[in-house]
Amino acid sequence: MSKQLISMSVNGKKLEQAVEPRTLLVHFLREQLNLTGTHIGCDTSHCGACTVDVDGKSLKACTILAVQCHGSEVMTVEGLAQGGALHAIQDAFYKEHGLQCGFCTPGMMIRAYRLLQENPNPSEDEIRIGMSGNLCRCTGYQNIIKAVQHAAKTLSASGLKVAA
Amino acid sequence: MIPPSFGYSAPSSLPEALKLLAQHGDEAKILAGGHSLLPMMKFRFAEPGHLIDLNRVDELKGIREEGGLIVIGAMTSESDLIASKLLTQKLPLLAETALQIADPQVRNRGTIGGDIAHGDPGNDHPAIMLVLDATFVLSGPKGERSVPASKFFHGTYMTDLQASEILKEIRIQPFAAKTGYAYCKLKRKTGDWASAAAAVVLTMSGDKVSTLRIALTNLAATAIRAEAAEADLQGRPLSDANIDAAAKAAMAICDPAADLRGDVEYKTAMAGEMVKRAIRLAATRCR
CATH class of the missing domain: 3.30.43.10 (Uridine Diphospho-n-acetylenolpyruvylglucosamine Reductase, domain 2)
Incomplete structure (x- = not known):
């Protein structure tokens, strides 16, 4: 099938590319844009390793076509750190040991980023429900929850809203 | 892939x-x-x-009130069902159900219309549509037609929707005051389909059942109404014995496919348990 021209903003950078309709967003990000922070885990929308932010919503990039994101604003884990400084969520995962093998971590962090904008002061239960679409096969959930709580505290103490 | x-x-x-x-x-x-x-x-x-x-297609999205009915565009996402204040007030069963479907990311994409039109017996909205007596508006080359949920689901992946048609919207009567409701779903993990699930809508007259609708998910080739179970409780109090009898009547119509979620006997037993839980939970909300 012929390629279609799509334009979108990825981590604040506008771009235009030709894609086959069958190209999944996750393959577009990883293989056409070389943004390999977004991982492919189960490839069937269960594990959340491929979670990205599209137009202010968390989505699983393995189950959406790149052409469907024409005109969208996409944010991946590469968009978290600014000016060489870790984002509060990355710092919290580091400080609270919120990762073991690290495979699920990009999806966890980009999901936590959106969760904390939807709900800046979540209870532990709300974090568990909000993060329920992301699996950690090391089963390191306790520290992941702690990391999200840590980030929530840092972000609210700083008085800054999480960058939109 | x-x-x-x-x-x-x-x-x-x-x-x-x-x-x-x-x-x-x-x-x-x-x-x-x-x-x-x-x-x-x-x-x-x-x-x-x-x-x-x-x-x-923006005209297929959103939830509105029209002529005393709640009208839900087919492309309304599960997340939007959960966030809807109108549904919280008038049809809280829909948000309760949507919260038990998949996970937050999937609910941002998954739509009520897709869930219904796909015809998968594991999907959750079909049973809900049966207990709510919903009407589906289908758009085709010759215009629109309306089909009640009770006549829409023909078999696994088979519905009344023709190849030339698109499901446009879902029309539902809002709950009367003091309507009890529940959707009880047993699943192995977040994001899984139901091993067994039961939807209940209930009104009481004093201590006796006034109206009752029960439907089951993933326990036959389509979502099914448990009419004999409903009849068992009609006009009777919700005693343990009566609820047990209704659950047995619901189990009698189950014909689930054995899979990794369990064999036929287990799923059927769990169907009975979900029916009991849903009736009891609905009863606590009839006020």
Whole structure:
């Protein structure tokens, strides 16, 4: 099938590319844009390793076509750190040991980023429900929850809203 | 996994979508949230030649009140059902159900119309539509027609929706005051389909059942109404013995497929348990 021209903003950078309709967003990000922070885990929308932010919503990039994101604003884990400084969520995962093998971590962090904008002061239960679409096969959930709580505290103490 | 090649259109209106559907005929498949269709295409279980993506058709999104009915656009996402204040007030069963479907990311894409039109007996909205006595508005080349939920689900992946038609909206009578409701779903993990699930809508007259509707998910080739179980409780108090009898009547119509979620006997037993829990939970809300 012929390629279609799509334009979108990825981590604040506008771009235009030709894609086959069958190209999944996750393959577009990883293989056409070389943004390999977004991982492919189960490839069937269960594990959340491929979670990205599209137009202010968390989505699983393995189950959406790149052409469907024409005109969208996409944010991946590469968009978290600014000016060489870790984002509060990355710092919290580091400080609270919120990762073991690290495979699920990009999806966890980009999901936590959106969760904390939807709900800046979540209870532990709300974090568990909000993060329920992301699996950690090391089963390191306790520290992941702690990391999200840590980030929530840092972000609210700083008085800054999480960058939109 | 990458799906086989296909063409892609993203119309911005329903007439445009219907035109594309007529143009591409049997080759075409409607893309809603994509969380059933795209995995099926990746596994090569489905190989449509052309996808017509409804995500840019704004007229198919949203929840409104019209002529005393709640009208839900087919492309309304599960997340939007959960967030809707109108539904919280008038049909809280829908948000309770949507919260038990998949996970937050999937609920941002998955739509109520896709869940219904796909015809998968594991999907949750069909049973809800049966207990709510919903009406589906289908748009086709010759105009619109309305089909009650009770006549829509013909078999696994088979519905009354014709290849030339698109599910436009769902129309539902809001709950009367003091209507109890519940959707009890047993699943192995977040994101799984039901091992067994039961939907209940209930009103009481004093201590006796006034109206009752029960429907089951993933326990037959389609979602099914448990009419004998409803009749068992009609006009009677919700005693343990009466609830047990209704659960047995519901189990008698179960014909689940054995799979990794359990064998026929286990799923049937769990169906009975979900019916009991849903009736009891609904009863606590009849006030």
